[in-house]
Amino acid sequence: MNGLRCMFMFLLAGALFARADDKTVTLPELIQDAQQWAQDNLDTNVLNALPKVGDPVVQQFFREVQQRFQGDYVVDLAGLRQTAHTVMPWLESREETRPYAAWLAAQMDYLDVADEIRITIPAPKVETNQPTPPKANPPPQMERAIWVRKISGRPWSAAAKEYVTELKPIFAAQKIPPALVWVADVESSFDRRAESPVGAAGLFQLMPATAKRFGLSLWPLDQRFQTEPSATAAAQYLRYLFDRFQDWRLALAAYNAGEAAVQKLLDRYKTRSYDDIAGHLPAETQMYVPRVEAVLLQREGAQLEQLPAPQT
DSSP: OOOHHHHHHHHHHHHHTTTTTTTTTTHHHHHHHHHHHHHHOOSSSGGGOOOOOOHHHHHHHHHEEEEEEEETTTGGGGGHHHHHHHHOOOTSSGGGGGHHHHHHHHHHHHHHHHHHHHHSOOOOOOOOOOOOOOOOOOOOHHHHHHHHEEEEEEOHHHHHHHHHHHHHHHHTTTSSGGGGHHHHHHHTTTTTOOBBBSOTHHHTTTEEEHHHHTTOOOOOOOGGGGGHHHHHHHHHHHHHHHHHHHHHHHHHHHHHHHHHHHHHHHHTTTTOHHHHGGGOOOOHHHHHHHHHHHHHHHHHOOOGGGGGOOOO
């Protein structure tokens, strides 16, 4: 608590300095200035910010996760599987790191599927005195089939039963298919406490800049952790992405990897098709889109490519 008080006093001091020449400034105005500064400049919830993970092994694991998630090859994720199972109990044992544990729990399927792909696709044969040939990414059709098998028969979680009914009217109000609420299952396993090491948070794992872009407040209370505001922002973002790319697979790829990354690949390969760029997307995104597809098929009996466009 002392640290939080120091932070708030720092903000007040900054606001006072900024308005030092204003003789009529009042304490409520100073507080408002400090709050506005925090809203504009802080990317995390100051009053509820999680302490940084102190264990060096866990820190290194998170660095490796982000490096491989953003890497070129899906099979590289398989190497994280054993360490993830080792790290998880440590994260769950501490209150301050449980949001990271919730995030990691939602990522475990990626590591399992990557391991299956590693076994399915043999490593490239290395010829004597020749450069090591590049690894291969599975074609999109193979990934879809693997994810359908992975998700098939899995029962609804208790969290899904709690949230799906609540979230669907929010998505419908934004004129996009209510079935897309299952994005929260892939993002966070419907655990609104989830927080990633890079700062995404809540049911829909919104990054701070995206949250601000769609009207959410990050301070003094972070609305990414609130059900209705975060769902509304996620639905608005998905609608925007579909309007831009005119394809749900591309919209989901952009939701995960960023609009610029998807647009750059579409331009480079002169295409409007997700399948044409899938193998060039970050490894996580290559897994993310077919995973969402498999969840929609299992939970809603819905084919992603057959979902209607947002209503005007």
